[in-house]
Amino acid sequence: MHNTSIGAGYDDIRDAVRTLCAEFPAEYHRKVDEERRYPEEFVDALTRNGWMAALIPEEYGGSGLGLAEASVIMEEINRAGGNSGACHGQMYNMNTLIRHGSEEQRKFYLPKIASGELRLQSMGVTEPTTGTDTTKIKTTAVRKGDKYVINGQKVWISRVQHSDLMILLARTTPLDQVKRKSEGLSIFLVDLKEAIGHGMTVQPIANMVNHETNELFFDNLEIPVENLIGEEGQGFKYILTGLNAERALIAAECIGDGYWFIDKVTNYANERIVFGRPIGQNQGVQFPIAESFIEVEAANLMRFEACRLYDEQQPCGTQANMAKYLAAKASWEAANACLQFHGGFGFACEYDIERKFRETRLYQVAPISTNLILSYVAEHVLGMPRSF
Numbered sequence: 214m215h216n217t218s219i220g221a222g223y224d225d226i227r228d229a230v231r232t233l234c235a236e237f238p239a240e241y242h243r244k245v246d247e248e249r250r251y252p253e254e255f256v257d258a259l260t261r262n263g264w265m266a267a268l269i270p271e272e273y274g275g276s277g278l279g280l281a282e283a284s285v286i287m288e289e290i291n292r293a294g295g296n297s298g299a300c301h302g303q304m305y306n307m308n309t310l311i312r313h314g315s316e317e318q319r320k321f322y323l324p325k326i327a328s329g330e331l332r333l334q335s336m337g338v339t340e341p342t343t344g345t346d347t348t349k350i351k352t353t354a355v356r357k358g359d360k361y362v363i364n365g366q367k368v369w370i371s372r373v374q375h376s377d378l379m380i381l382l383a384r385t386t387p388l389d390q391v392k393r394k395s396e397g398l399s400i401f402l403v404d405l406k407e408a409i410g411h412g413m414t415v416q417p418i419a420n421m422v423n424h425e426t427n428e429l430f431f432d433n434l435e436i437p438v439e440n441l442i443g444e445e446g447q448g449f450k451y452i453l454t455g456l457n458a459e460r461a462l463i464a465a466e467c468i469g470d471g472y473w474f475i476d477k478v479t480n481y482a483n484e485r486i487v488f489g490r491p492i493g494q495n496q497g498v499q500f501p502i503a504e505s506f507i508e509v510e511a512a513n514l515m516r517f518e519a520c521r522l523y524d525e526q527q528p529c530g531t532q533a534n535m536a537k538y539l540a541a542k543a544s545w546e547a548a549n550a551c552l553q554f555h556g557g558f559g560f561a562c563e564y565d566i567e568r569k570f571r572e573t574r575l576y577q578v579a580p581i582s583t584n585l586i587l588s589y590v591a592e593h594v595l596g597m598p599r600s601f
């Protein structure tokens with residue numbers, strides 16, 4: 214495994230996560246993928262060892278680490294051949310609750326999440342009829358006495374079957390009654406055990422990766438008013454705390470994937486002899502690998518910049534988006550080179566390349582597609598005209 218100086222200073226975390234990941238070798242992740250089941254043992258081990266409570270302040274029983282450290286944990290999981298998609302929700306949701314929740318909510322939920330009694334793994338934003346146009350979501354929350362009544366539908370909501378809590382985005386003031394379309398949206402903590410079967414239905418979506426994701430239907434689901442996070446109508450601002458964290462964390466996961474692909478293909482290119490020499494002696498083989506390595510390294514710099522700004526509570530939307538864009542692109546290039554230079558063997562499940570190839574491909578589309586990042590940068594950073 215090569216080492217560079219980017220992200221130096223996290224050696225203790227890296228060593229500890231690597232040691233834990235070594236207990237769950239490639240065979241484990243391959244089998245879990247084959248069986249299309251949740252890596253329960255792996256997530257349990259992460260929880261028992263305190264990694265799932267990394268972002269929870271020490272006074273509530275966590276480790277009080279920042280997003281940079283959380284991103285290193287996610288990176289190492291992917292670099293070890295695993296898939297953080299099973300557990301990253303708890304990391305990116307956490308600051309939404311910590312920064313915008315009330316002291317009562319923090320006191321009630323955080324120690325339980327830190328001990329592993331509760332999981333906060335899900336965030337419900339995307340809807341089938343509005344897609345990326347988030348402010349047009351149609352799920353509504355209407356206040357009736359001491360309850361909010363939720364109606365609507367969500368799609369692609371991950372880890373609902375392996376979480377106790379979900380942060381839900383819903384419209385509390387109709388779109389035609391707000392000055393700005395980002396107003397009138399609110400976020401809620403949904404107790405999933407109470408909700409399922411009592412106004413909320415979960416329909417699993419079989420998909421290309423072993424990723425537990427679902428369609429959700431809300432039919433008069435009642436949520437206590439004390440589960441509103443922050444101020445009613447300001448939810449869009451709050452959900453960005455989670456979305457920016459998610460982008461930076463997924464950048465780190467793609468970087469972990471990128472290093473995994475590069476290590477795998479470099480080793481193979483050095484060993485595989487065809488035409489009497491290692492395939493890695495051919496520049497046609499070397500160059501795509503070297504290129505993707507350069508791109509992973511560059512993405513890594515942007516990822517740490519995004520995390521730094523996030524942890525300092527400075528605006529970081531641009532850097533988080535750019536880090537995710539660069540890292541997803543770099544890991545995809547590395548995945549292609551890895552598959553290509555393994556020849557036929559790249560397609561054999563036992564090499565794990567086809568699995569990681571599928572897993573890393575997701576990040577061109579989710580949690581935000583590359584086109585939407587480009588349009589964000591064009592409009593908000595470069596000042597070009599708004600196109601939609």
Ligand SMILES: Cc1cc2nc3c(=O)[nH]c(=O)nc-3n(C[C@H](O)[C@H](O)[C@H](O)COP(=O)(O)OP(=O)(O)OC[C@H]3O[C@@H](n4cnc5c(N)ncnc54)[C@H](O)[C@@H]3O)c2cc1C
Pocket residue numbers: 335336337338339343344345346368369370371372420424426575578579580581582583584585588601
């Ligand atoms: C496995 C998986 C897990 C997910 N988990 C979650 C989750 O836990 N919670 C959650 O809320 N969501 C989740 N999502 C949803 C994910 O965030 C969305 O799929 C993603 O944001 C894209 O939205 P969409 O699918 O509605 O695509 P659309 O918005 O319908 O877009 C479709 C395509 O058109 C392009 N496009 C659309 N508009 C424009 C434009 N104006 N200019 C240029 N191109 C455009 C997009 O780039 C995209 O490629 C998940 C998705 C997947 C696949």
